[in-house]
Amino acid sequence: MTIKENRRGARTKHDSVLELYDDTGGLLAGTMRLVDVSFTGASFVTTSILAKGARITGRLRLLDAGIVDVTGRVVRVKERKNDFLYGVAFDTTMSKGKAHG
Numbered sequence: 001m002t003i004k005e006n007r008r009g010a011r012t013k014h015d016s017v018l019e020l021y022d023d024t025g026g027l028l029a030g031t032m033r034l035v036d037v038s039f040t041g042a043s044f045v046t047t048s049i050l051a052k053g054a055r056i057t058g059r060l061r062l063l064d065a066g067i068v069d070v071t072g073r074v075v076r077v078k079e080r081k082n083d084f085l086y087g088v089a090f091d092t093t094m095s096k097g098k099a100h101g
Contacts, residue, residue, distance in 0.1 A: 016033075016034045016060070016061050016062070016063075017031070017032065017033065017034070017061060018032040018033065018034045018042075018044050018058055018059070018060055019032065019058055019059040020032055020046075020048070020056055020057070020058045021057045021058065021059075023055075025057075028048055029048070030046050030047050030048040031046060031047070032044050032045070032046040032048070032058075033045045033046070034060060035085070037060065037062065039090075040089065040090055041072065041075070041087065041088050041089045041090050042060070042070075042087075042088050042090070043076070043085060043086060043087045043088070044085075044086055044088070045080075045083050045084070045085050045086075046083060046084060046086070047082070047083050047084070048084070049084065050074050050077070050084070050086060051074065051077075052074050052075070052076070052077050053073060053074060053075075054073065054074045055071070055072075055073055056070075056071065056072055056073065056074060056088055057069075057070075057071050058070050058071075058072075058088075070088075070090050070091075071090070071091045071092075072088045072089050072090040072091050073088065073089055073091075074086050074087070074088055075087050075088065075089045
């Protein structure tokens with residue numbers, strides 16, 4: 001049985017730290033672990049609670065692109081036994097040109 005993918009970009013599995021910031025620019029408490037990433041979005045695991053539709057501002061550390069600042073919204077929330085799995089759609093398509101560091 002084939003499951004239809006609604007993603008606009010191919011995901012690459014990733015296991016690195018994701019930093020998320022609140023509206024004031026302060027770092028959110030808790031560990032965020034990146035699960036996968038594409039040019040249009042990402043998924044990550046954390047113990048922090050975020051609502052579907054919530055706006056996020058974050059920083060990804062990617063080996064091939066360096067440090068990439070992203071903004072987006074939570075489009076998927078899956079509660080698990082000890083944490084939450086979130087899917088985020090980026091506001092703009094991520095590109096290597098946005099990377100720094």
